[in-house]
Amino acid sequence: MRIGVLAIQGDVREHRRHLERLGVDAPEVRRPAELSGLAGLIMPGGESSTIGMLMTESGLLAALRARMAEGFPVYGTCAGMILLANRVEGSRGTSLSWIGGLDVTVARNAYGRQVQSFEADIPVSVLGEAPVHVVFIRAPRIVTAGPAVHVLGRLDDEAVLVEQGPLLASSFHPELTDDLRIHRYFSAKAQRFLQDGAASLAT
């Protein structure tokens, strides 16, 4: 099975390493044609404005939207989640979504600047009893989530790991630790898409 990693900018290497440890091929994706033959796509951390702008310019954004309309699984971490969100709040007000599809409003850098970045343990019941140790870096905050969005993990009372059909998104970075469970969870989703098609992932 092949799960692509969007390789415009950001921590591409870390996501690829996690997927490869799970025995999944993880080609880099920069161009629209590189989406073909994939069972899913991970969008890494980075700067969402840089990644969104360059995806738009190369036609990759439109191509990915078309794939997503067929139920293609995508996991966005941090910047990747901002790209998936339907609404993005920043210091200059609410802006249009980049790719969209995930019915949430996210606020950029809403956990504070870099000096407030942190590591924490998040309980995620679908991944078993042991909490997931993850890293929040200038993280986006999920401010509101629509009814189709399932919250899989919370920090205090706030959603930080969410799922909506074929889409998975986290405020944090599981790829910066050695815990592979979230990548395994997403790989299983991609496997179902490959075997049983989009209907198996519909909410």
Place this chain on the structure above:
Amino acid sequence: MAQKMNQREQGTAGVKTGLAEMLKGGVIMDVTTPEQAVIAEQAGAVAVMALERVPADIRAAGGVARMADPAIVKAINAAVEIPVMAKARIGHFVEAQVLEALEVDYIDESEVLTPADEQYHIDKWNFNVPFVCGARNLGEALRRIAEGAAMIRTKGEPGTGNVVEAVRHLRTVLGEIRRVTAAPAEELGTLAKEFGAPLELVRRVKEMGRLPVVHFVAGGIATPADAALMMQLGADGIFVGSGIFKSQNPAAMARAIVRATLHYNDPAVIAEVSESVGQAMPGLEMSTLAQSDRMQERGW
């Protein structure tokens, strides 16, 4: 209230090096005003470096170059969503404390400013904010990492618009990494001694086959092709100092350098983005620089 909160650990090594990981493949641009910061952000910069003057102007002005006025740093912080870095003088830990209090996202302990201490660099472990430091070779890079740097940039020669020193320093570091990875375990101690670097970090380099932190390049990058050259040579990303706002058309140059950094392996794209981008900054030939004007010699 603390009982209910999940335990949050700030300022960990994972958090500090983590931000640098997110910058990979990107371009970090020197800016001196909030307006320039917005131009950089809109062009696709992954971070900006807040400064009072770009290196070419520091070079021209002479005298002592210091940390930027906090008013400039605050205004730039407020103007953009992307991370803001700022420079402290080598060894000037109080400038670093001030920048941390201003909540900059990264501190560059930089040879572009006049050093405050000619023996000791800042003890960077004491800070929650991460540091990037310059290096010309592997030993210098590993000494900075041992002091707590969470990111390295090879130095080049700032403010010259001449990429030759940046190439030299990147090739030197990568060549020395190849020596370490090729050496058997029993030779690492002697290599550590030769490089003046901690053995533990030399071992990490051998294990990883690269620097243990993210490795950008800086100093003299002035065109899209310069940026792509550094990426093809193996850099994780690019700092552009004077190269953007000393060029004829900063917005176009900034965008072109961002695109060339992404598509660094695609000459057709580099050709396309280089066309009609306006004049690059004027360059300086190295042999015209007096030894005392070479910023790269600062730091030890």
